[in-house]
Amino acid sequence: MKKKFLILITIGLLFNCKNGKKEDNKLNVVTTTTMITDLVKNIGGNLINVEGLMGSGVDPHLYKASEGDVAKLAQADIIFYNGLHLEGKLVEVFEKMHHQDINTIALADNLDKDRLIGSDYFQSNYDPHVWFNIDYFKQFAKKVTKELSLEDPENAETYKVNESFYLNKLIELKEKINNIIETLPKEHRILVTAHDAFNYFGEAYNFEVVGLQGLSTATEAGVQDVQKLAAFIIEKNVKAIFVESSVPKRTIQALQAAVKAKNHQVEIGGTLYSDALGDAGTVEGTYIGMFEYNVNTIVNALK
Structure with a gap:
């Protein structure tokens, strides 16, 4: 105060x-x-x-x-x-x-x-x-x-x-972006991230988007959230999940561990830029460079 x-x-x-x-x-x-x-x-x-x-x-x-x-x-x-x-x-x-x-x-x-x-x-x-x-x-x-x-x-x-x-x-x-995403079959378009920052992306490019923490990073993911999403990943045979640059890695790492505990493997497909760009002076430090980097990372990991 x-x-x-x-x-x-x-x-x-x-x-x-x-x-x-x-x-x-x-x-x-x-x-x-x-x-x-x-x-x-x-x-x-x-x-x-x-x-x-x-x-x-x-x-x-x-x-x-x-x-x-x-x-x-x-x-x-x-x-x-x-x-x-x-x-x-x-x-x-x-x-x-x-x-x-x-x-x-x-x-x-x-x-x-x-x-x-x-x-x-x-x-x-x-x-x-x-x-x-x-x-x-x-x-x-x-x-x-x-x-x-x-x-x-x-x-x-x-x-x-x-x-x-x-x-x-x-x-x-x-x-x-459209051309890159067209190379990914629709059944592989499931995007699992730390929090639900990608719903507009999912709507535009026909991805099912699931965030562990919901829309705001102010909310913490609980054990039940992790277990529920782990079961979803196994059911859908999701190949990769993604860290976000502005969200601590531990939530996605905990999710990966929960999947592994159920005798299933899921890779961490890379780090996506969600609520912030990359470092100034880099390609990912621009909106256009960030968007293209994210899409290439997603598509390459989910293929």
């Missing part, structure tokens, strides 16, 4: 010192997840300053704002975040920023809620892992372009050009 009070006080003090754009006259943009940071950098290019709060391997479900984060947020011209309660522990801070007239954008609010996957685990009542549907990520790109253009109309044309270039790359990605 004391830390929360100090953070809210810090917000007020920093907002009173906010001067808008920096001396280089570029927009100050703050983002939450690595996926959104990568997207905003592609649209904004060198016309904006981007500060991402979360890095590689960071779990947005559990992320709490530090005083340094609050300082970045309070100095922002625009804040982009996922929404749908993905960044659940930051909601109060975002609301405070909005009340201080900082342009605070939940990108998923722009999506058609009738087409989203429902969830009782989140206050939004929707599964927030929408970036695993490339078409939804395209809508994120369009929203980012619109908001940057409104905030910085002088550079609106450049933002639009960058958007067009990036959307074409997403179209190419979608085609490439």
Whole structure:
């Protein structure tokens, strides 16, 4: 409670010192997840300053704002975040920023809620892992372009050009992904992971998706959960299960051990990037590279 009070006080003090754009006259943009940071950098290019709060391997479900984060947020011209309660522990801070007239954008609010996957685990009542549907990520790109253009109309044309270039790359990605997945027989399309981050992926590419921890990593998998999923793996003859970069390996390792205890073998097919991208400067450190890496890892392991 004391830390929360100090953070809210810090917000007020920093907002009173906010001067808008920096001396280089570029927009100050703050983002939450690595996926959104990568997207905003592609649209904004060198016309904006981007500060991402979360890095590689960071779990947005559990992320709490530090005083340094609050300082970045309070100095922002625009804040982009996922929404749908993905960044659940930051909601109060975002609301405070909005009340201080900082342009605070939940990108998923722009999506058609009738087409989203429902969830009782989140206050939004929707599964927030929408970036695993490339078409939804395209809508994120369009929203980012619109908001940057409104905030910085002088550079609106450049933002639009960058958007067009990036959307074409997403179209190419979608085609490439479809071609890779077509090599995997439909009966092998069962994806078992640490938590249910891949439901939109499963819906788009006809995978049965099962997560050990459910939709949120804030929930712990119990012994019964492990045993039930182990029985499912044996029944369906699943060849591989997957670790996630932002979730501890122990849950999947416990599942593998439970399967082995029943005289059956299942391989750990590799590590998938779910709630965060790979390290900055690597192929997996981009949304497009992450998506292609994940699909190749899944398909190669399940073949």
